[in-house]
Amino acid sequence: METSIHSEEQESNESRLSRQAVSYIVHTLLALLSWALLMTLGYIVNPQGVPQSVILALSILVPLAAGFAMMKFRPSEMAPAVWLMGLIWILIIALWVLDMPTGPNECFQCGATEKITRTFLSLPSPGGLIDNDGPFLGTWPAAALMGYAIGAKLGLRGRRKS
Numbered sequence: 001m002e003t004s005i006h007s008e009e010q011e012s013n014e015s016r017l018s019r020q021a022v023s024y025i026v027h028t029l030l031a032l033l034s035w036a037l038l039m040t041l042g043y044i045v046n047p048q049g050v051p052q053s054v055i056l057a058l059s060i061l062v063p064l065a066a067g068f069a070m071m072k073f074r075p076s077e078m079a080p081a082v083w084l085m086g087l088i089w090i091l092i093i094a095l096w097v098l099d100m101p102t103g104p105n106e107c108f109q110c111g112a113t114e115k116i117t118r119t120f121l122s123l124p125s126p127g128g129l130i131d132n133d134g135p136f137l138g139t140w141p142a143a144a145l146m147g148y149a150i151g152a153k154l155g156l157r158g159r160r161k162s
Helices: 002-045 052-073 079-098 112-121 134-156
Strands: none
Touching (some): 052 079, 079 112
16 A cells, blocks of 8 residues: 555656656747747848847846746746846857867967857957857847746746645
8 A cells, every 4th residue: 555655656757757757848938949040030130230239138038038928928937037048058159169169360479268258248348259159149038038937027027826
């Protein structure tokens, strides 16, 4: 009798863990999809001279709104945790950038901090590493995941746990 209760409890925990993993992946994909739609719209409209800081703000705000709306539509306890994927993503890209050699037109004689700031933020100017696509490949997707997580947390605020 005791073993059947234990096996049912273990099966329930495994089922819950599987649902959480699927939910986490779905919310990560939704965050990236909302950001990809923003980027697609930007390429269609093709506005000239938009500062990268505006794109960064939009990369946070659009997924933030998507996360907030999603939590009002279908609440999930895993949605606010997608910021971890953003952190992991930016750390992977940072490690890749730090491992790159420097040379003429490629952050010549840059130290580690300068490689990161010039690649991800283009400050004071782009460093030339990863074809100057650091914000597109690293900063903006990570910001989108973090924005989605903030929106999801705000959307869940005030809800009772069921």
